[in-house]
Amino acid sequence: MRDKEALDTHLCSGRFLAGAAKCRWRLVQVQWPLVYIEVGARDGRRFTLRFECTGYPEAAPSATLWDSGSQQQLPAALWPRGGRVSQVFNPGWKGGAALYLPCDRESIPGHSNWLTEHPWLIWNPSRGLLQYIEAVCEVLQSHELAYEVA
Amino acid sequence: MKVNVFLQSELLRDIEVVEIESDAGHAKLHEACLLKLGEGRGEEFFLFVEDEDDERSFEKLPHIPEGLRVHLHRLKGVDVIVRYAGRDVRRSFRPSTTIGRVKRWATEELGIAPTDATEMMLQVHGTDNRPDADTHIGTLVEAPQHRVVFDLVPSPRVNG
Numbered sequence: 001m002r003d004k005e006a007l008d009t010h011l012c013s014g015r016f017l018a019g020a021a022k023c024r025w026r027l028v029q030v031q032w033p034l035v036y037i038e039v040g041a042r043d044g045r046r047f048t049l050r051f052e053c054t055g056y057p058e059a060a061p062s063a064t065l066w067d068s069g070s071q072q073q074l075p076a077a078l079w080p081r082g083g084r085v086s087q088v089f090n091p092g093w094k095g096g097a098a099l100y101l102p103c104d105r106e107s108i109p110g111h112s113n114w115l116t117e118h119p120w121l122i123w124n125p126s127r128g129l130l131q132y133i134e135a136v137c138e139v140l141q142s143h144e145l146a147y148e149v150a
Numbered sequence: 151m152k153v154n155v156f157l158q159s160e161l162l163r164d165i166e167v168v169e170i171e172s173d174a175g176h177a178k179l180h181e182a183c184l185l186k187l188g189e190g191r192g193e194e195f196f197l198f199v200e201d202e203d204d205e206r207s208f209e210k211l212p213h214i215p216e217g218l219r220v221h222l223h224r225l226k227g228v229d230v231i232v233r234y235a236g237r238d239v240r241r242s243f244r245p246s247t248t249i250g251r252v253k254r255w256a257t258e259e260l261g262i263a264p265t266d267a268t269e270m271m272l273q274v275h276g277t278d279n280r281p282d283a284d285t286h287i288g289t290l291v292e293a294p295q296h297r298v299v300f301d302l303v304p305s306p307r308v309n310g
Contacts, residue, residue, distance in 0.1 A: 013164055014156060014157070014165030014166050014167045015164050015165045017154070017165075018156040018165045018167075018219070018284065019284065021154070021156070021216075021217040022217070022284070024284075084269070084305065084306075084307045084308075084309075087307060087308050087309050088308060100308055101308060102308065111310075113310065114308075117306075118306050118308060119278040120273070120279065120280045121306060134282045138271070138283075139305075141268060142268055142269060142305070143264075143265040143266075143268045143269065144269070
């Protein structure tokens, strides 16, 4: 359970708690190895990410958007979209099982170019889940996000 | 009533949580924050409120609010240079200034529209480090160093 202990440490870190206090994100629940985190978008919508964290933190997590009500992947019609937002939140990529980010375990294979193109987004175990969450929050603040009623 | 204060510093790798009574006052808060740096710190450290330029902003607080964000640093000011498209802008900020505020200032100075500014990030010059918007610039500058240089770069487009 060293991987869960590492996750717990990151979820109790000052950086995670500070972001939660500012309502940038919120821990919904941990059902190891699944972790549910809610994040806020520019238009006021809140999205729940379901992270699969087996092998954490050496192995990167993988995340999808989750509908907590129906306990399944969020329907594609409800995914955030627009410009670079649609590049990351692409329900057509891996059937929506992963976000198209260099810090997502399922998206890394076959993208050696990301090492040089997006070094800041390459999974870093010492930054942990916050790296992924902060990257998602940055994307969701984009002006290219197509606004929907929150 | 106890409240949580979020502390950043040039000598801390991450944000620390300081638990303190809301009526403890500035001096006790300063003392509690210093303890987070470890024992034997003989130098003078100044305590600043996040994104406040007024050194005495603590005096305006009737009590310590829940979630207050502060910064401990040996410097009172950090010289910031932001480079973009062959130009640069510069000014001094308190160490408790967030990356988000520096970016807003820099993009305004550079005449970049707010809509375009949201598609840009600050990257520490010579590194691939793009600090989160809530990071205090003081965490990037350890005294006696007093300057930090950023490049204003496009936000990533992960499309290939």
